Amino acid sequence: MTYSPGLPVFSSIDVPHFKTQMQDLLSNNQAAVARILAENKNYTWENLIHPLNDLDDSLERLWSPLSHLHSVMDSKELRECYEACLPLLSDYNSEMGHNLALYKAIQSIDVHSLDASQQKILEDILRDFQLSGVALSSKDKARFEKIQKELAELTNQFENNVLDATQAFSLHLKDDSQLKGLPQHALDTAAAYAKTKKLPGYVLTLEAPCYLAVMTYAKDAELRKTLYQAYVTRASDQSADKGFDNTKLMYDILRLRDEKARLLGFPNYAALSLATKMAESTDGVLSFLYDLVKRASLQAHTEFKALSQFASQTKLTNALEPWDVAYVSEKKRESLYGLSQEALRAYFPLYRVMQGIFSIIQQLYGMTMQEISGVDVWHPDVRCYCVVDETNQLRGYIYTDLFARPNKHGGAWMDSMQSRRVLSNQTIQPPIATLTCNFAKSSSDKPAMLSHDEVLTLFHELGHCLHHILTQVDYLDAAGLNGVEWDAVELPSQFFENWAWNQEALDLLSSHVETGESLPKALYEALLASKNFQSAMYLLRQMEFSLFDFIVHKDFNVKDPEWVSKVLKEIRTQTAVIPIVPYNRFQHSFTHIFGGGYAAGYYSYIWAEVLSCDAFSRFEEEGILNPTTGRDFLHCILEKGGSKKAAQTFRDFRGRDAKIDALLKQHGIM
Numbered sequence: 001m002t003y004s005p006g007l008p009v010f011s012s013i014d015v016p017h018f019k020t021q022m023q024d025l026l027s028n029n030q031a032a033v034a035r036i037l038a039e040n041k042n043y044t045w046e047n048l049i050h051p052l053n054d055l056d057d058s059l060e061r062l063w064s065p066l067s068h069l070h071s072v073m074d075s076k077e078l079r080e081c082y083e084a085c086l087p088l089l090s091d092y093n094s095e096m097g098h099n100l101a102l103y104k105a106i107q108s109i110d111v112h113s114l115d116a117s118q119q120k121i122l123e124d125i126l127r128d129f130q131l132s133g134v135a136l137s138s139k140d141k142a143r144f145e146k147i148q149k150e151l152a153e154l155t156n157q158f159e160n161n162v163l164d165a166t167q168a169f170s171l172h173l174k175d176d177s178q179l180k181g182l183p184q185h186a187l188d189t190a191a192a193y194a195k196t197k198k199l200p201g202y203v204l205t206l207e208a209p210c211y212l213a214v215m216t217y218a219k220d221a222e223l224r225k226t227l228y229q230a231y232v233t234r235a236s237d238q239s240a241d242k243g244f245d246n247t248k249l250m251y252d253i254l255r256l257r258d259e260k261a262r263l264l265g266f267p268n269y270a271a272l273s274l275a276t277k278m279a280e281s282t283d284g285v286l287s288f289l290y291d292l293v294k295r296a297s298l299q300a301h302t303e304f305k306a307l308s309q310f311a312s313q314t315k316l317t318n319a320l321e322p323w324d325v326a327y328v329s330e331k332k333r334e335s336l337y338g339l340s341q342e343a344l345r346a347y348f349p350l351y352r353v354m355q356g357i358f359s360i361i362q363q364l365y366g367m368t369m370q371e372i373s374g375v376d377v378w379h380p381d382v383r384c385y386c387v388v389d390e391t392n393q394l395r396g397y398i399y400t401d402l403f404a405r406p407n408k409h410g411g412a413w414m415d416s417m418q419s420r421r422v423l424s425n426q427t428i429q430p431p432i433a434t435l436t437c438n439f440a441k442s443s444s445d446k447p448a449m450l451s452h453d454e455v456l457t458l459f460h461e462l463g464h465c466l467h468h469i470l471t472q473v474d475y476l477d478a479a480g481l482n483g484v485e486w487d488a489v490e491l492p493s494q495f496f497e498n499w500a501w502n503q504e505a506l507d508l509l510s511s512h513v514e515t516g517e518s519l520p521k522a523l524y525e526a527l528l529a530s531k532n533f534q535s536a537m538y539l540l541r542q543m544e545f546s547l548f549d550f551i552v553h554k555d556f557n558v559k560d561p562e563w564v565s566k567v568l569k570e571i572r573t574q575t576a577v578i579p580i581v582p583y584n585r586f587q588h589s590f591t592h593i594f595g596g597g598y599a600a601g602y603y604s605y606i607w608a609e610v611l612s613c614d615a616f617s618r619f620e621e622e623g624i625l626n627p628t629t630g631r632d633f634l635h636c637i638l639e640k641g642g643s644k645k646a647a648q649t650f651r652d653f654r655g656r657d658a659k660i661d662a663l664l665k666q667h668g669i670m
C-alpha cells in the first residue's frame with residue numbers, strides 16, 4: 001500500500017465562492033446516494049457503506065478547513081460564510097438521517113458477511129439513523145428538522161455572543177501603578193496590546209492569559225474585582241454591554257433539546273445524550289456525581305477554611321471574596337511549597353517541552369514526529385508535523401497553532417481535518433489533526449515559556465491528536481476519534497497528562513532558559529506536593545459544572561424562564577465552597593454545553609478521568625516509559641478508535657473493568 005498525503009491548501013480557500021462549492025458538493029452527494037440505492041438490489045459493505053464513506057469523506061475535507069479557519073482566524077467574511085453554510089449542512093444531515101430507503105438498505109446488509117469492526121460500525125449507524133428521526137411520522141419529522149436547524153443557529157449564536165462579549169471589554173491603564181505583582185510576560189503583552197491600539201501604557205483584556213494573570217498575581221484587589229466582574233458577567237443580563245445577553249438563548253436551546261428528545265421517545269435530553277455514551281443510565285450518572293460530591297465535600301470545606309485563615313493571618317485580604325481566591329491561593333501555594341507557576345516557566349521553554357513530548361511519544365509508541373516545511377498554513381505561527389512509525393510508515397499529520405491572538409477563539413482544543421481510511425484504490429488516506437492553544441507569545445528577546453498548567457494542556461490536546469492519528473482502523477466511521485463513545489473520548493487526553501507529573505519525564509521536558517538545567521529535584525518535589533493543593537475544591541467545582549449541565553438537560557422545566565438559574569442555585573447549596581456574588585452568570589458563557597457538543601455530557605471529563613487514572617496506574621506499576629506497556633496502550637486503545645466498545649478496549653488494556661480508587665488516590669482524597 002502507498003500513501004496519498006494531500007494536505008489541505010488553506011490559502012486556496014475561496015471564501016466568497018465557498019457557499020456555492022458547498023451547495024454543489026452537497027447536491028452531488030445527494031444525487032450519488034440516490035444512484036447507489038438504485039444501482040443495487042443486494043446491499044453489501046462494498047457497494048453501500050464504502051461509497052457512502054467516500055461522500056462523507058469529501059464533505060469533511062471540504063468543510064473542516066473552513067470551519068477551522070472560522071475558529072482561529074475569525075473575520076466578518078469568514079463568519080458570514082460559516083453561518084451561511086450551517087443551515088445547508090443541517091439540511092443535508094437531516095435529509096440523510098431521514099432517508100428511509102437508505103436506512104432500510106443499510107438494515108438489509110447481512111451482518112455475517114462483516115468483520116467485528118464493521119459490525120460495530122453498522123450498529124452505530126443504525127442507532128444514529130434512529131436518533132436522527134428516521135422512524136418519525138412525516139409531521140414529526142418536519143418538526144424535528146426545524147428543531148435541528150434552529151439549534152444549530154442558536155448554539156452558534158451563543159458562542160458568538162461569548163466571543164464578542166469577551167472582545168468588547170478592555171481596560172486601559174496609563175501606567176503600571178495598578179499592575180503590581182503581575183509577571184513580566186503579562187505586562188509585556190498588555191503593553192504590546194496598548195501599542196496596537198495606539199494608546200500609552202497598558203491595555204488589559206478578558207482573553208485567558210491576561211485574565212488569569214490578573215486574577216492570580218495582581219496585588220490590587222479593585223483591579224481583580226473589575227476584571228472578575230466583567231468576566232463572570234460576559235454575555236449576560238448583568239454585563240455592561242447588554243447586546244450579547246445569552247439568557248433567552250439558553251432557555252430556547254434547552255427547550256428545543258427537550259422537545260427533540262421527546263420526539264425521539266426519550267424522557268428527556270440527558271437520556272438521549274446517553275444513547276451514544278458509555279454510561280448506562282441518567283440515574284447512574286447522577287449517583288456517580290453525587291458520590292464524588294459526598295467524598296470530596298468535607299475536604300473541600302476544610303481546604304477553604306484553611307485558605308480563609310491564611311488570608312486573614314497574612315492580612316492579604318479582609319474577607320475572602322471570589323476575586324481573591326486565585327490570588328490568595330497562589331500566595332499560599334508559594335508559602336507552602338515555595339513554588340509559583342511563574343517561577344516554573346523558565347524551566348519550560350516551548351521548544352524544550354516539544355522536544356520532550358516527542359521523545360516520550362517515541363519511547364512509548366515508537367513514533368517519530370518530524371516538522372515539515374513548505375506546508376500551506378493559515379498563520380506564520382502554525383507548524384505542521386508528520387508522524388512516522390517504527391516501520392517507517394506515515395501515520396498522519398498534526399498542525400499546531402499555539403499562541404493567543406485577536407480573532408482566535410479562546411481555550412485549547414484539537415480537531416480532525418481528515419480521517420484515516422482505505423480508499424478504493426487500496427491506498428491509505430492519512431488522518432490529519434489540528435492542535436490549538438492560546439499560550440502567551442514570547443517577547444522579542446525570549447523564547448515562549450509555558451507554565452506547568454500549560455504543559456499539561458499541551459499533553460492533553462496532544463493526547464487527543466494521537467488518538468486520532470495513530471488509529472489503524474481502515475473504515476472512516478470508526479477511525480481515530482470517530483465512533484468512540486463520548487464519555488470515553490477524554491481517556492487518551494487525560495491519560496497523557498500524567499507524564500507531565502513524573503520526574504523521569506520532566507527531565508526530558510525541562511531545561512532552564514538561561515542555565516539549561518532541568519527541573520531541580522526540590523522544585524519537582526514541591527510541584528508534586530502542590531499537585532493536590534486544594535484538589536477537593538477543584539473536584540467539587542467540576543461536580544458543580546457536571547451536575548448543572550446534567551440536571552438542566554434531565555429535568556428541564558419549560559414553564560419557568562428563571563429555571564436555569566434556580567437549578568444552579570440549588571446545586572450550589574451542595575457544591576459551593578467559595579461565596580457566590582449575586583451577579584455571577586458563569587452559565588451565560590458555558591460554551592461547552594450551550595455552544596459545543598458537551599450537552600448532558602460534561603460529566604465525561606470526570607468519567608474519563610476514572611478510566612485514565614486507572615489506565616495510568618499500570619504504568620506506575622510497570623515503568624513510566626516502559627515500551628511494552630506503551631505498545632499495549634497503543635495497540636489496545638489508541639489504534640482501535642471506535643471499532644470496539646470503550647468498556648472492552650479498556651478491559652483489553654487493563655485486564656479488568658475500571659475502578660474509582662486510582663482517581664481518588666491521584667487527587668489525594670482517600
Ligand SMILES: [Zn+2]
Pocket residue numbers: 460464490493
Ligand atoms: Zn479534551
